[in-house]
Amino acid sequence: MTSPVFIFDFDSTLVRIETLEALADIALSDAPDAAAKKAEIAALTDQAMTGQVDFGTALRRRLDLLALNRSHVEALTDRILDEASASIRRNVDFFERHAERVYILSGGFREVIAPLAARLGIAADHVLANDLIYDAEGRVTGVDDANPLSRENGKPEVIKALNLTGPVVMVGDGWTDAEVKLAGAASRFYAFTEVVSRPKVIEVADATAASLDEVLFAEGVAGRWSYPRNRIRMLLLENIHPAAVERLEEAGYSVETMKGALDEDDLIEAIKGVHVLGIRSKTNVSARVLEQADRLLAVAAFCIGTNQIDLEAAAEHGVAVFNAPYSNTRSVVELAIGLTIVLMRDVADKSAAMHQGQWNKSATGSRELRGKTLGIVGYGAIGSQLSVLAEGLGMRVIFHDLSERLALGNARRMRSLDALLAEADVVSLHVDGRKDNADVIGAAQFAKMKPGVLFLNLSRGHVVDVDALAEALKSGRIAGAAVDVFPEEPRTNADPFASPLQGLKNVILSPHIGGSTEEAQEAIAEFAAERLLGYLNRGDTTFCVNLPNVQLAEVSRAHRLLHIHRNQPGVLAELNRALSSAGLNILGQHLKTDERTGYVITDVDRDYDPEVLKVLRDLPGTVRFRMLH
């Protein structure tokens, strides 16, 4: 079968700008009537692109409004590579490989197009565009009137004159591109909507393409990615920072967001057809949810904790789970320090009294941090950082951890929790949210603490018996507490909150905001989005919390087969037998297993019978099979 000739429009297709509007921004930057002129130019562009004004008239009227000169055009030309549309940037490889069957056809200007054409490997004689005419002073006086592209219906005329063989595929956003189809000069016309969507153009198109990946997928051309990225749906819950949306959309994925968390039934409904779910600490991804997720490839916890996700069930379904283990740790530590000082000085109650008109200046019970003993339970990423900062403020630090952890600075490891409780003036909990940690601190532990101790929990709600804490506070054994996390937390800001700790003296309650700083949320968004992109685009499972971790480079000029299977004997041998009997040439292979799951990544030469993919999908033990190219 002859592969098609691809003809691409330039403005709002290969690039995300309209040339004349961008030139207007440059040329009119100091003009007093800039706004009015720009509006007129934008209106003319729109009228031409929707077929309301003929293209030639619109072009000349816009040029007349601009008083362009060579330096304006050069300024745009210099930055045109940065303006390439996202899916074009992702698919440079396609252009390079098919350059001899690719044309750029544009009512725009050859010199503006040239740098991008060169970057895509498209020869100068495959760039069909208007030529600007300059006078001796470098002022633009118009375009070459003899060029059909400076007129209505110029594009079909130019294509026909090329006498192309084989199917012709036209890709563009505007009416002049639709004219190609209407004049019978293209076999198929894709209305390109990545930059702008024009209903009148879509109406006459054979198909709509929200990205170049869509066109390549529909045309059966091996693009940069096997499946159009915009068809991969991502659902981000719980008010995840917009930086994540930006990054994932820039990479071509379709992202939907919701502010709050969802309960199990609503989540099951919401993730139908969703490939990637983004959550924070309040969405429970249960085995039942995973069971019914029909497309789910990955879950990203845009936070540290993953106790809200059934990690084992996710692995059984081949769903990779990622988190951001470090991005908000500093925020939690700063809050813990601040809360400790506020508790030591009883600032919260004194402030509340002042709001009621009471002046209560007194030093009784107020203490400095300096020289006090801080007992940190859980000496991981947060606990150990808190240790360093607290020492910097003059505290003595002791800690207890189930695992062997390096004591930082002068911190002293305590062999038992009880030993720590007996010595600490302040107890701060920083254990992880594993199920076994339920009620790690209850009545018995409060009884072992020093009278007058201060208590902080910024880890997980279920690790403390809150009723026992309330009793210990009421009895005065505990002098104050700061609690940021609760066994039951409202799913959204609109839901009510209730706790036995409400109304107690020297108790600071905060709505799970330990990691809620702008810095942390942005850093989490970037980190977790990168993990997702690494997994979707390369199969990379670095930092994955439930599948074997494999760090992978981008697949280049090969197809990558990603096979997740139950860790049972013989799967790798079977897989390689299938590959070898199909005559596939293996370019590279990685295997990593944990006690439950195996993950094999095989890069193969591109030419093979696609039937082999079915065999791999059906291999005994297969949990999930995916291919990237």
Ligand SMILES: NC(=O)c1ccc[n+]([C@@H]2O[C@H](COP(=O)([O-])OP(=O)(O)OC[C@H]3O[C@@H](n4cnc5c(N)ncnc54)[C@H](O)[C@@H]3O)[C@@H](O)[C@H]2O)c1
């Ligand atoms: N309040 C917030 O907004 C917020 C923000 C970030 C993290 N967190 C929570 O803070 C906690 C700590 O986070 P991290 O990043 O430091 O986790 P981490 O996994 O790095 O460290 C947890 C440490 O606790 C230890 N541990 C677990 N159970 C223990 C137990 N029963 N006794 C003693 N040690 C135990 C582990 O061995 C580990 O060293 C987690 O629960 C996390 O979900 C809360």
Ligand SMILES: O=C(O)[C@H](O)COP(=O)(O)O
């Ligand atoms: O696990 C975490 O990182 C914290 O508990 C923060 O959770 P959040 O993103 O829901 O605030």
